[in-house]
Amino acid sequence: MRLLRTDTLEFCDVLGEDYPPYSILSHTWEAEELTYQNMIAPTDTVKAKAGYTKLLGFVNKSREMEYEFAWIDTCCIDKSSSAELTEAINSMYTWYKNSSICMVYLVDVDFEWSFKELPKDSDRRTIENSRWFSRGWTLQELIAPRSICYFTNKWQQITVPRSAISRITSIPEMVLRTGMTEDISVAQKMCWASNRRTTRVEDMAYCLMGLFDINMPLLYGEGMKAFVRLQEEIIRRSDDHTIFLWIDAAAAGPEICARPIRRKTGNFQSKGFPTTLPIWGSK
Structure with missing residues (x-):
């Protein structure tokens, strides 16, 4: 430092x-x-x-x-x-x-x-x-x-x-x-970020690494793939299944969709997501 x-x-x-x-x-x-x-x-x-x-x-x-x-x-x-x-x-x-x-x-x-x-x-x-x-x-x-x-x-x-x-x-x-976020669900943390923006597309994923306790290499130029990589790392390290909850443009509420990995945080906009980890999602 x-x-x-x-x-x-x-x-x-x-x-x-x-x-x-x-x-x-x-x-x-x-x-x-x-x-x-x-x-x-x-x-x-x-x-x-x-x-x-x-x-x-x-x-x-x-x-x-x-x-x-x-x-x-x-x-x-x-x-x-x-x-x-x-x-x-x-x-x-x-x-x-x-x-x-x-x-x-x-x-x-x-x-x-x-x-x-x-x-x-x-x-x-x-x-x-x-x-x-x-x-x-x-x-x-x-x-x-x-x-x-x-x-x-x-x-x-x-x-x-x-x-x-x-x-x-x-x-x-x-x-x-x-500052304690251990018991907050992945989907809820994603909701916090859903209305935020970064100058570079990749930074919208990189700026969330610390919040999810993820370390991964930076690959500027990868675009939205950075957010896909972030979700893959979260899935690899966590039992919290709320990461599979996201909003489809045609959906009325949060649901588990056929395509589990999202390309941007905006798909997590909803106040219907679980705020804290359910029993099946806690470690």
Whole structure:
């Protein structure tokens, strides 16, 4: 794992699992994001990027909270190395889980109100409509961390109740509070992802690997086959038969279909799926 020192913005490689306390950022990717190469010796051009401004806001907040180390997916992974990228994506759920604090940066939320003050209805709608709640990668970043705090695009900390997050995402408050998903059915987890999107088709499968405790190689260019591979791995490792429940366009409700493997998460959209594992599906 490659961490960033919050005082010098220099990288620090951590071997094994002996992590120091660190903060971690959850955000949506925008234009002008940084790369690992950008931060080796940042030029004035790099420092003028919007991604650099975001990074400074993140490390400044981390220092305020007395964290010496921080992690952000834009520049703490050398994406020019396919081996490092594969290892990072397979480890990302664990990295978010092991973080001391996860800071959620809502780039499209822009208003000011006191930390203790209740937001106006329009402000609540702004939060609910944030892109952060519709992206594939942010699903695991919401569930895995032990502690989460939310910030506007001006780095003002805001309170977003778990009840509101649960209403927006359909994820039970218990899961948001504990991060425990072992007793949640496969179909229900797929439902959480069904309305989310990623820029690359393959990432809709890769972003779910940690949630299902799956490790598999990344094959960018395989398209929807990535989601097929993910389901095959889940079937291989799990007794949970709810993975065979999905919605056909002509069906009235969830049913077991002749073609058991689906090509996208959208086929799992339904509130009729079992939420927790039935007796025959538990290990």
